[in-house]
Amino acid sequence: MSFAITKEAEVVVVDVEGQLIVGNRQELKQKVLDELERGEKKFLIDFSQTGYIDSSGLGVLVSLSKKIREQGGELRLANLNDDLKTLFELTKLDTLFQIADTRERALESF
């Protein structure tokens, strides 16, 4: 379980490798908040290497989405597999987030 952060043009890209669950959600939150504090405004979280997400992982995404918006920034999600899409649909979080099929499309959407 880890979070790799890279910068593509003006976008901070976070790759979630493994699970996003109660045991590591704070790490993701802190990494994104640190970038936000440095003045970054555009964020993309890529789930192409993600296994599963639990309710506290979803909660952190909701929290980050609010904090980024409050700072005038934007958050996109990309590469949800079918299981993760179902999870977002069940919780209706697919209506809250801007979700792209690929990383490229997400980057183009900013």
Place this chain on the structure above:
Amino acid sequence: MSQGNEAGRQNSRPGARDDARVIEVDIPSDVQYIEKVVELVQRECALMRFGARQLMLNLAVALTEALSNAILRGNNDDPAKHVHVMARVDPGQLVIEVQDEGEGFDLDRCTSDPTTPANVEREDGRGLFLMRQLMDSVERFDGARGNTVRLIMIRQ
């Protein structure tokens, strides 16, 4: 670690078979153990040919929620307390019991609908909802060791 009457009750359930495999683990109240327990149960279910979606979505998320509730709420994140997990899997179904040392809770009263417009932007309140959406049955009862949540997933 005997499950006594609880195990006996499961044997009488429709779909239960003689070739069932039972695993029991006892973990300290620490969320870092959750992923390992999920992996262990996923492996048993894979042996019984449960599908990838049931392993990676239904089981993974619902069991993570049950363990997380037991550790953080039932046991108040107290590392001196333990969570006991029993999983019984056969080719027809998986039955998991997660027991903590807490006093229990009312499953219906504690489950809210996180999909309403008022709740969808909340950071919490999705755990029990997801467990119930992803499992065929979720029950809570006072077991021999304490507060127990039983999850049942029928193999598809």
